[in-house]
Amino acid sequence: MMRQPGPGAADPDGGPPAVCVLGLGRVGLAVAAALASHGGRVCGVDIDPRRVAMVAGHLPADDEPGLAELLGQHRFSACSSHADGIRRTSVTYVIVPTPSDDRGGYELRHVQRSFEQIGHALAQSDEPHTVVLASTVLPGATRYALQPVLEDASGRAVGDGLDLCYSPPFVALGSVLRDFLHPDFALLGVADGATGREVETVYRRVLGPGVPIRTMSIENAELTKLAVNTFLTMKITFANTLAALCDHLPGGDVDTVTDAVGSDSRVGPQLLTGGFGYGGPCLPRDNAALALLAEVVGVPPELARATDAADRWFSAHRAEALVARLRPESTAVILGAAYKAGTSVVDASQSLELARVLAAAGVHVVVYDQRAASAAGRVLAAAVAAGTVRIVDEPADLPRSPDLVVIATTDAQLTDLALDLRPALLADPWRLVTRERWPAGTEVLQYGRPNATRPDDAAFNAVRSLWADRSESPERIGPGGTGMDALVAED
Ligand SMILES: NC(=O)c1ccc[n+]([C@@H]2O[C@H](COP(=O)([O-])OP(=O)(O)OC[C@H]3O[C@@H](n4cnc5c(N)ncnc54)[C@H](O)[C@@H]3O)[C@@H](O)[C@H]2O)c1
Numbered sequence: 001m002m003r004q005p006g007p008g009a010a011d012p013d014g015g016p017p018a019v020c021v022l023g024l025g026r027v028g029l030a031v032a033a034a035l036a037s038h039g040g041r042v043c044g045v046d047i048d049p050r051r052v053a054m055v056a057g058h059l060p061a062d063d064e065p066g067l068a069e070l071l072g073q074h075r076f077s078a079c080s081s082h083a084d085g086i087r088r089t090s091v092t093y094v095i096v097p098t099p100s101d102d103r104g105g106y107e108l109r110h111v112q113r114s115f116e117q118i119g120h121a122l123a124q125s126d127e128p129h130t131v132v133l134a135s136t137v138l139p140g141a142t143r144y145a146l147q148p149v150l151e152d153a154s155g156r157a158v159g160d161g162l163d164l165c166y167s168p169p170f171v172a173l174g175s176v177l178r179d180f181l182h183p184d185f186a187l188l189g190v191a192d193g194a195t196g197r198e199v200e201t202v203y204r205r206v207l208g209p210g211v212p213i214r215t216m217s218i219e220n221a222e223l224t225k226l227a228v229n230t231f232l233t234m235k236i237t238f239a240n241t242l243a244a245l246c247d248h249l250p251g252g253d254v255d256t257v258t259d260a261v262g263s264d265s266r267v268g269p270q271l272l273t274g275g276f277g278y279g280g281p282c283l284p285r286d287n288a289a290l291a292l293l294a295e296v297v298g299v300p301p302e303l304a305r306a307t308d309a310a311d312r313w314f315s316a317h318r319a320e321a322l323v324a325r326l327r328p329e330s331t332a333v334i335l336g337a338a339y340k341a342g343t344s345v346v347d348a349s350q351s352l353e354l355a356r357v358l359a360a361a362g363v364h365v366v367v368y369d370q371r372a373a374s375a376a377g378r379v380l381a382a383a384v385a386a387g388t389v390r391i392v393d394e395p396a397d398l399p400r401s402p403d404l405v406v407i408a409t410t411d412a413q414l415t416d417l418a419l420d421l422r423p424a425l426l427a428d429p430w431r432l433v434t435r436e437r438w439p440a441g442t443e444v445l446q447y448g449r450p451n452a453t454r455p456d457d458a459a460f461n462a463v464r465s466l467w468a469d470r471s472e473s474p475e476r477i478g479p480g481g482t483g484m485d486a487l488v489a490e491d
Pocket residue numbers: 022023024025026027028045046047048051095096097098110113114117134135136137168169170171172173281282
């Protein structure tokens with residue numbers, strides 16, 4: 001096949017390499033905008049014309065602070081043609097979906113299709129090109145499942161005018177721009193020691209001189225990405241374990257404990273609060289992937305599995321405890337539908353799972369979220385249609401004096417709203433309502449503190465039983481008492 005030089009692959013201003021971003025989704029659009037904002041020419045490509053239209057500012061952008069202002073800038077263009085986007089640039093980032101598969105790994109069909117499309121475009125050109133995979137994949141996927149697709153479709157071998165890297169961003173929805181532009185480090189997996197230079201040039205320009213670029217093999221980079229996410233879930237779940245233990249200790253206070261634990265520099269304070277478990281599009285699926293990898297290579301997968309199992313146990317157990325406090329036909333208000341504060345994303349939202357459990361127990365549930373109401377409506381469509389859940393985005397539409405209010409995310413305005421509603425029971429998992437503000441006539445339930453408005457000696461009996469006659473030691477303090485072992489065995 002005749003190869004034509006790609007038009008305009010080198011930047012005419014002598015600036016950093018022009019970059020194509022393939023996949024303008026929730027992460028890709030913001031990453032592309034961030035790259036363009038720092039002086040490089042960027043062409044985005046997506047199979048969805050609505051995502052392409054966003055780049056020119058023709059449709060509202062995602063709910064990402066600062067993103068709307070970066071759309072429509074002259075260095076940032078978009079199109080639906082892979083060939084056009086790729087041949088005008090010398091580096092292509094691939095940020096397409098990798099949904100979980102039935103083994104707990106990540107499906108590769110979108111990435112494989114993208115690599116074919118890149119390969120076909122490169123087959124028409126003699127220009128050198130660097131392909132950077134940024135989607136989350138299992139270690140080994142880039143080299144063993146994806147590189148052959150790219151090489152077959154392009155007719156080139158990696159190392160022969162074709163460079164292949166793995167460089168996922170560490171970003172969370174709701175702060176993608178900030179996280180991408182100000183990371184603790186940039187992760188760059190390269191095919192061999194001599195490759196990855198183009199990507200380093202792009203990162204140096206965008207991130208500045210102070211951000212370390214951790215360059216390593218592709219496989220090590222794939223594992224690093226997974227390791228960071230799974231470690232974070234383990235830390236969150238550990239804090240939730242401490243909070244649950246404090247529920248049963250006289251005078252227990254998880255904040256006092258975690259403030260001290262987190263001040264140990266080997267531990268660090270972040271994500272040690274204790275409250276709801278983790279959600280969102282990434283964290284809930286990465287332990288399953290790490291466990292799959294561990295199992296395949298014969299390494300114990302239990303740590304990753306136990307993290308997910310404990311997270312599910314806390315979620316179910318906390319929901320059951322609230323159900324036990326309510327009669328059917330009670331009214332419960334859940335403030336915050338997103339998986340965390342400051343975003344409209346509801347993927348794997350623990351708040352919506354709680355809404356489902358309460359509704360299934362016959363409770364009338366009203367979910368409030370200003371930004372995430374429509375997304376929540378789609379997730380809870382069946383319950384909304386059945387009339388068991390109502391979703392609102394205006395405080396005026398909330399019932400006064402409900403039986404229960406749950407402050408499900410840490411958005412600052414939710415605390416005032418919760419107090420205004422004057423519920424009989426206020427569940428405040430994150431301990432946002434200070435003691436001086438506890439309203440008279442409302443029972444306040446905070447995770448990680450014994451229920452101070454209704455001290456319950458029974459909660460401490462299990463702890464006391466540690467020093468009782470050991471022959472009478474109750475089963476429930478043994479490892480089987482929580483049902484956790486069953487949850488782990490189910491996986
Ligand atoms: N969402 C997060 O918080 C997050 C954070 C870090 C990493 N990631 C990873 O980034 C990847 C993308 O996630 P996302 O949340 O942005 O996904 P998304 O579903 O929001 O967006 C993916 C985009 O890719 C487009 N696309 C699919 N196939 C394509 C193709 N062949 N050519 C061009 N465009 C194509 C889709 O139309 C869509 O716009 C995933 O692997 C995810 O695990 C996500």
